Amino acid sequence: MQAQFLTIEGGEGVGKTTNIQFVQSILEQHNIPFIQTREPGGTPLAEELRELLLAKRDEPFDPVAELLLMFAARAQHVSQVIKPALASGKWVICDRFTDATFAYQGGGRQLDWQVITQLEQSALNNFKPDKTLLLDVAPEIGMKRAAARSDFDRFESEQMAFFKRVRDAYLKRKNDDPERFLMIDASKDLATVQSSIKQSLERFIKQVKHG
Template sequence: MKRGLFITTEGTDGSGKTTQIKLIESYLKGKGFEVVVTREPGGTSIGEKIRSIILDTENSDMAYITEMMLYASARAQLVNELIKPSLSEGKVVICDRFIDSSYVYQGFGRNIDIELIERVNRIALDGIMPDVTLFFDIDPEVALERRIQSTGADRIEREAMDFHRKVYNGYKKLASMYPDRIKAIESNRNIEEIFSDVKAYLDKFS
């Protein structure tokens, strides 16, 4: 059986990923694909428990290295339990955040050495990398204001704007380093305009 397609979405909180994921899922199902949608951290029973620890606002004293290891642990479980089996069955997997989030949030944002993040996540990834990553590119101040007005702020979202700016700049740098995989989509537009660009990329892979 042909290996499935692995799509990840990235962007600062409030960039519109959730809305676009729903549209992507519907679009690909309409083309006859079996689609699995998941998220990071989370996506499994174990991963969701780790997610609650990471995002809990009471855990403000969490060490940066602990945060990085928790993300990698949730990722390892998700890859082993859901992503690899689904891809081996020929399904399309759409994941809200993946390895690039660790590079930008813990690497660029927390200043943890990128090579250390790579070494730890090499085990967690178990050879799995996205076929295409859609980076929803929007100014972090605009995006975060949207998110907080909508759902409130978790532990990561409560960080200072300087942190979120570093994360955003990290995304921009990754997109320039890996243009074949990471597709930047200007996201300060209406939903239909954004999805038009998304479909153009999807059609090349599906």
């Protein structure tokens, strides 16, 4: 069975951390070897770039500088971690990937999507996930859940209009590539959400196993 690259996407408060652990448990049940990683980050260098990107600062962060740092971290992550893992036969579960850049920098920051596409092509040679779980929830609900935390980073401190643009961008990505995305309604209770994830993921595993 060929190793697959799975990404988990969604805005703030969608339950990514809990559901990534659930995805791991499903792969374990199927005896599928895997690694779990995250973006930005995943390597020592990319984790340093993550700290730069998430830290609150007095100096305004130019959106294009932010975008370029995202892809710098991603290029390092793909070459040093993701592709080697896939080549060794391990599946990769990644907390966010390029779809998040289209959502946060393209949607939230309103940068030109064509520029992001060009960077995706030049920095990653158009490397994409095999399947993406999109945990979707209205930002009003997501931010209400996230408010339980007090350690908001630079992105989580944005205004509601920003998060609405992020969600709209995620939905556009899903509509533009419906075969790759598995849409999960994350507004439901956890048991219902995880039931949907299990059905969708096991269907995908069956497809991979049987070609």
